[in-house]
Amino acid sequence: MTSSSLQYLPRFFVKQRLTMMVNRYEIVEANPDGSPGRMLAVAQQKRMAMKEQVTFYADDTKTLPLFGFKARRMMDVAAAYDVTAADGTVLGSFQKDFAASLLRSSFHLNAPGLDAYGQERNSLIAVARRLVDFPFSFHFDFTDKATGATVLTSERQFSLRDRYTVDVPDQRVDFRLAASVAVGLDALLQR
Template sequence: MNNVPSQYLPRFFVKQRFTMMVNRYEIVEALPDGSAGRVFAIAQQKRMAMKEQVTFFADEARTQPLFSFKARQMMDLAAIYDVTAADGTPLGAFQKDFKASLMRSSFHLFGPNLEAYGQERNATTAILRRFINFPFSFHFDFTDKATGAPVLSSERQFSLRDRYTVTVPDQRVDFRLAAAVAVGMDALMQR
């Protein structure tokens, strides 16, 4: 877990673990055969925080920060979340599209030379999961606003514990930005 991953990864997994006071996320390497490899980042989200901030660490003891995301405003339904490297270098941002999310969760994604929009692929599943507490499988697809090309997808597996497969076909998307968006979407949907 000590090695920092390259800045681009075409695919990885996000696993959520529940604890009493925090949501814990593990970012896991996806091996070529589709199985899970090593854990290379760990993050925790405090529940009921006034201003959302999540830091990703390289180690279990949470002593070596890698990157983070933080809300610009407190308690804003359409807050912008800035993603930064451990040294404070901006990597990009994401924002929930509150109005569109009333029917189908939707997000804006901003990165260097990139603006993308993503939403749940299946409108029926989006509506059902708002009323039924069931471990639905669902997909988010982000496309480049200028070209319509796929940028990022996050697929929640059908299981009791949250597990996502994140695929990043666009090499402009820094791995750290993709991981922050995947965890941020889960946190913002209050999963």
Template sequence: MTDSIHLPAFFVKQKFAMTTNRYEIREAQPDGVEGRVMAVAQQKRMAFKEEVTFYADESKSRAVFSFKARQRVDLNAGYDVRDEHGTQLGFFRKDFGKSLLRSTFHLEGPGYEGTGRERSQAVAIVRRIADLPFLSIHFDFTAPDGRTLMQVERQFKLRDRYTVTVPEQAIDFRVAAAVAVGLDALMQR
């Protein structure tokens, strides 16, 4: 059994790479500044199943967790989040039907489940009409009882940068990081 890791706030920054999506995940200090590197992620290209691997650092010598699609091609794609030993930590999937007008994802793991949607319907519609890279995209994940599970907020930057807050302590940091990177990589931003 894997011990859960809770991190109440962290940052995800897309790193420049010509042929792959790369991300750096850093903890957020109490004063809001970037702290230590928690993981470095890289999306596999040309894979039969969508997969993103998270490494301990830039050397990429140790994979610490990952998420991978359950099926090859699926409009309602589901992704398993697993630790470095292959133990499942959580699951998320895109809801294709609901995402036509407003991107929607479902999230579940031990002790929680919820739905995440783009906060602004207007921004979601504008994003579908015009590719405006400066639009700030915000996702709110809530439990069926209305509690906020996590929030992912994209800042106005040249490269994608997200602030992730996770008030729900049951959500493992690795699941939250996988979802945050997945929102960017899977929406092909």
């Protein structure tokens, strides 16, 4: 896959791989029957980095960067992350809504022609996640602020390893932005 060969994808999966020093993720296309298809990208995030940055590569060799996201500032409670293509083109951004996230994790999502807001779907699980260290299934829904229509959902499957099904019903959401948000939610909520 090249950075420009895939702009929209209605459904894909995110799977986290367990490693010692980095968070690694595989982004896999969903086949029409719902089964996993081809691998689209591999993402890597260094743990305990001062400034969050995740780069998505074409494969495990990590020789061809495709896209990524990076925090605008270090150690920011309402951190904003810019999502860029490999050539530096800005694809969009997402930002934690710090006040709303105290009880229910919430994020703003922006892209050309799109202004959306996302929250954990279940407020009871949101509170329980903060109190108990247990691999809860949790889901995020992002909706267009103007219309209320769903633009992106990320659903964590119940398992010890983090696995997500990401649905993108809105074609304005670039695949690279959707993948960045899905991985970002996992990486940022692990704290």
